[in-house]
Amino acid sequence: MNRNLLPIRFPITKNPLAILFWVVVGFTILLILYPISFLLFGSIWSTRPGREGNLTLVNYIDVFSDPHTLTLLINSSTYALGSALLAVTIATGLAFITTRTDAPFRNYFRYVPILPIILPGMVDNLAWIYIFRPNTGLVNVWLRDTFGFSRDFVLFNIYSMPGMIWVMGISLVPLAYLVISASFYSMDPALEESGRIAGMRLRTIVRKITIPLMMPAILSVFFLVFIIAFESFETPAMIGLPAGIDVFMSNIYQAIAWSIPPNYGLATANASILLVVTVTLIYLYRRATKRAEKFQIITGRGYQPRLMSLGRWKYFGTGILVGYVILHIGIVFSMVFILSLQPFWDPRALFSRITFEHYAAILGRSSISRALINSIIVSAITATVVVIMAALVSYISRKSKFKRRGFLEGVGMLPLAFPGFVIGLGFLWMFLTLPIASLVYGTLGVFVLAFLVKYLPHGIRFTSGAVMQIHNDLEESSAIAGAAWTRTVRKVTMPLLRPAMLAGWVYVFVVSFRELSSVIFLITARNQVLSTVLWDLFQNGSVELLAAASILLTIFLWSVVVIAMVIFRLKLR
Structure with a gap:
């Protein structure tokens, strides 16, 4: 008997696991593929959603015949490539110092680079905008006043492609660091020790041994952050649009939000092209991770990672860690907090x-209170349903004997290739086209559905590894003792999965709470959530209110994480 699979297999009408399998398969496929099918349908429909029309390729003809489409592709690729290179470079350096060197105080900085991962996307953008705006940016104004430079002098213009790359790249460092540092920490140092014995210098060891061994992990993270940057919305909207730099995401947004009437055909055609690009990138990412076994560096032999001596450079390593903390945490938080204390922005009178x-x-706005309550409700429901579905998908995929069990997890992971904009636009077409679905439009249920699609793969990431760690002997012992399958799952499996499910719940709650791109097309006056209210504040020019709300939101989200860590003893990684 294969010990890795449950031995239970009965006819589908008698086996509750078989019934559950097909229910979960059907619901998952419906939830994920239904809105995407409406998106593709909308790209070949001649009129607006819900209106009479006919099938046509005119939207694609317009897109591919427009020279601006090539500009969108070049700008999007340049922006994503630069952001990914910056994020991975910084993250690799930080991970190497904190996990593989003897830099003083490195242990105190081991988890610090992860802290900004919880920041709403608008916080990073807002801070750097008011630091490096050409005319009123804090740094540019200070340099002109201090050194007498002309009014045209600009040290760095945030409204540029380098500005977009800097903001997005620095915001992706925590995610890249989280993955790369784990790989560094797990790497067997035997080859590095051999190089040291052979008389290699530290620089040579890093260049010829450490980096080549880490290349699969670095490459997989690069593809991941490239995809995230390619499909991001806040930076292209807050920095790219004022700079006149269009990417796919901002072009889709303008086609619907700024065009009168909204150009749904152009938006869906561009979204379909974007979907093809991201699916291709996901394929390359999966190929990169599958080829990692060629570089396997963790063996069954016990080992204790040894630290590399930096010699006289060890304090320089600590300085790099301190510099990152100041740059990404100290400056960003301080800038947004200072902005929140200003009656209006004047960089020459910050403290007067x-x-x-x-x-x-x-705190006194009823619209903010309602949006906060709506966000809590939506995020709590989303997190709960996601972890339950993820646990079911992981359990069936890993523990059942169904021939197509792997297909279920593959479908569940498919939304990794769907940008939030694409998901939201697909649901918009579905809600405006189907009479029954239109009953849900304008309620909080539309946000829950969009978030379920977007974050189900994240939930599967949390539960899949935990399911694989549960040895089949535990469930088989329960079955031998006469317990029904449902009782075994309830009394044996679920308690063992609880830590992973709790961690997944907290993560999904936090990231869905601040998510904007998936719901920006689904908001109405009746179903505002906090992220959409913050976006309205930015569009209306109420940046000081936005800064204050962002500080309060960040404090709230960190409180959720800290409370969960204390009560449920959750770990940062």
């Missing part, structure tokens, strides 16, 4: 008119 009126205004 400090006021907390924006915090009072935010």
Whole structure:
């Protein structure tokens, strides 16, 4: 008997696991593929959603015949490539210092680079905009006033492609660091030790041994952050649009939000092209991770990772860690906090008119309170349903004997290739086309559905590894003792999965709470959530209110994480 699979296999009408399998398969396929099919349908429909029309390829003809489409592709690729290179380079350096060297105080910095991962996307953008705006950016104004430069002098213009790359790249460092540092920490140092014995210098060991061994992990992370940057919305919208730099995401947004009437055909055609690009990138990412076994460096032999001596450079290594903390945490938080205390922005009078009126205004606004309650409800429901579905998908895929069990997890992971914009636009077409679905439009249920599609793969990532760690002997012993399958799952399997499910619940709650791109096309006056209210504040020019709300939101999300870590003893990684 294969010990890796459950021995239970009965006719489908008698086996509850078989019934559950087909229910989960059907629901997962319906949830994920139905809105995407409406998106593809919308790209070949001649009129707006829900209107009479006919099938046509005119939307694709318009897109491919427009020279601007090539510009969108070049800008999107340049932006994503630069952001990924910056993020992976910084993350690799930080991970190497904290896990493989003897830099002083490195242990205190081991988890610090992960902290900004919880920041809403608008916080990073807002901070760097008010630091490096050409005319009123804090740094540019200070340099002109201090050194007498002309009014045209600009050290760095945030409204540029390098500005977009800097903001997006630095915001992706925590995610890249999280993955790369784990790989560094797990790497067997035997080859590095051999190089040291052979008389190699530290620089040679790193260049010829450490980096080549880490290349599969680095390459897989590069593809991952490239995809995230390619499909991001906040930076292209907040920095790219004022700079006149269009990418696919901002072009789709303008086609619907700025065009009168909304050009749904152009938006869906561009979204379909974007979907093809991201699916291709996901394929390359999976290929990169599958080829990693050629570089396997963790063996069955016990080992204790040894630290590399940096010699006289060890304090320089600590300085790099301190510099990153100041740059990405200290400066960003300080800038947004200072902005929140200004009655209006004047970089020459930051501390002469400090006021907390924006915090009072935010806390006193009924629209903010309603949006906060809506966000809590939506995120809590989303997190709960995601971890339950993820646990079911992982359990059936890993523990059943069905021939097509792997197909279920593959379908569940498919939304990794769907940008949030694409998901939201697909649901918009579905809600406006189907009379029954239109009953849900304008309620909080539309956000829950969009978030379920977007974050189901994330939930599967949390539960899949935990399911694989549960040895079949435990369930087989329960079955031998006479327990029904449902009782075995409830009394044996679920308690063992609880830590992973709790960690997944907290993660999905936090990231869905601040998610904007998936729901920006689904909002109405009746179903505002906090992320959409913050976006409205930015569009209306109420940046001081936005800064105050962002600080409060960040404090709230970190409180959720800290409370969960204390109560449920969750770990950062």
